[in-house]
Amino acid sequence: MIQFKNLNQEEPYLLFKSKYDEAYSAEQKVIEAISISTFENKTNEVDSRFVNLKFVSDNEFIFFSNYKSPKANSFETHNQIAALIYWSSINVQIRMKAKIRKMSNDYNQRYFENRSKKKNALAISSNQSKPINSYKQVIENYNKSLNNDNLKKCPEYWGGYSFTPYYFEFWEGHDSRLNKREIFEEIDGCWRHSFVQP
Amino acid sequence: MIQFKNLNQEEPYLLFKSKYDEAYSAEQKVIEAISISTFENKTNEVDSRFVNLKFVSDNEFIFFSNYKSPKANSFETHNQIAALIYWSSINVQIRMKAKIRKMSNDYNQRYFENRSKKKNALAISSNQSKPINSYKQVIENYNKSLNNDNLKKCPEYWGGYSFTPYYFEFWEGHDSRLNKREIFEEIDGCWRHSFVQP
Numbered sequence: 001m002i003q004f005k006n007l008n009q010e011e012p013y014l015l016f017k018s019k020y021d022e023a024y025s026a027e028q029k030v031i032e033a034i035s036i037s038t039f040e041n042k043t044n045e046v047d048s049r050f051v052n053l054k055f056v057s058d059n060e061f062i063f064f065s066n067y068k069s070p071k072a073n074s075f076e077t078h079n080q081i082a083a084l085i086y087w088s089s090i091n092v093q094i095r096m097k098a099k100i101r102k103m104s105n106d107y108n109q110r111y112f113e114n115r116s117k118k119k120n121a122l123a124i125s126s127n128q129s130k131p132i133n134s135y136k137q138v139i140e141n142y143n144k145s146l147n148n149d150n151l152k153k154c155p156e157y158w159g160g161y162s163f164t165p166y167y168f169e170f171w172e173g174h175d176s177r178l179n180k181r182e183i184f185e186e187i188d189g190c191w192r193h194s195f196v197q198p
Numbered sequence: 199m200i201q202f203k204n205l206n207q208e209e210p211y212l213l214f215k216s217k218y219d220e221a222y223s224a225e226q227k228v229i230e231a232i233s234i235s236t237f238e239n240k241t242n243e244v245d246s247r248f249v250n251l252k253f254v255s256d257n258e259f260i261f262f263s264n265y266k267s268p269k270a271n272s273f274e275t276h277n278q279i280a281a282l283i284y285w286s287s288i289n290v291q292i293r294m295k296a297k298i299r300k301m302s303n304d305y306n307q308r309y310f311e312n313r314s315k316k317k318n319a320l321a322i323s324s325n326q327s328k329p330i331n332s333y334k335q336v337i338e339n340y341n342k343s344l345n346n347d348n349l350k351k352c353p354e355y356w357g358g359y360s361f362t363p364y365y366f367e368f369w370e371g372h373d374s375r376l377n378k379r380e381i382f383e384e385i386d387g388c389w390r391h392s393f394v395q396p
Binding site for chain 1: 227228231233235236237242243244245246247248276278279280282284286287289291293295316317320324325326327328329330331332333335336337339340369374375376378379392393394395396
């Protein structure tokens with residue numbers, strides 16, 4: 001699930017929420033899955049992966065990550081990203097382009113405190129995307145971390161990211177392939193609305 | 199559905215096929231949906247969208263597109279892409295990085311001939327991602343195109359793309375969040391296999 005807080009009342013946000021509600025009613029599996037695509041200057045490479053979108057708060061889309069992960073490194077030198085959702089239950093794709101930034105330490109600490117100790121043990125124990133000998137080792141590291149004295153203290157290398165889209169596309173698939181594609185593009189603080197061809 | 203032809207017998211391809219079979223048995227919806235992420239040099243922007251993966255032929259992943267679309271333009275100046283699949287029915291994510299290239303005119307023509315006239319009418323009528331006044335106009339253009347004399351002739355602005363990954367990650371989600379992440383990286387013509395932390 002995605003939690004909505006004081007949702008921005010502009011058109012693309014309301015449309016996002018209305019598609020979310022439809023997908024939720026259609027029992028969409030893993031409704032919070034969102035692809036985050038990045039550009040890494042060092043290697044000149046695009047990369048992408050799914051994360052869990054936790055909150056849409058006003059106009060900010062928020063997820064959490066290790067701050068030393070490859071995606072975190074990419075954000076440092078190229079803070080523009082693409083975000084992508086596909087809800088198969090309603091055959092709707094939502095494409096976004098945005099700038100991304102870190103949440104504050106205070107925000108991260110408050111959020112971390114309210115998570116389960118099990119989740120926190122994993123966040124503390126895992127050097128995200130760093131090599132490891134085996135999957136068995138992952139489980140051993142986690143079990144060791146469960147004995148950590150303070151599972152409510154957010155490590156500095158873990159926290160939230162927020163992105164605020166400047167571009168939305170709402171794509172609705174039709175059996176005929178005459179897909180409907182609706183664009184919202186932010187220009188000088190206003191949303192320009194248009195359609196594009198399938 | 200994805201069609202497999204003379205599948206490459208190296209480990210990441212066999213694993214891809216085996217995960218596909220699992221997702222297929224689990225009745226995965228829209229199993230052919232794959233996100234293609236690009237980098238556009240002109241605007242310095244990452245973008246991503248879902249396409250339908252049609253074939254895996256030997257070591258080539260093949261999908262079709264308008265050759266004048268924004269993604270086609272991005273491929274021209276930055277031919278490295280990220281491809282991403284998520285099969286919610288089995289909670290498996292497959293991440294790939296690859297170089298992409300156009301299929302030949304002959305290949306495109308042969309493929310086009312064997313598609314339905316309705317699909318071809320759309321490919322012919324649509325200036326993919328170009329602005330249009332309304333969704334109604336999309337339908338009118340399509341209906342006009344249905345009367346086209348030769349719906350079996352592939353237009354030069356439409357055809358296949360093939361990419362051959364040099365990097366695979368197979369990510370299996372677990373309820374515990376102790377996700378299993380297995381990497382295959384091509385180095386000097388061989389696949390280096392490793393695990394990374396969740």
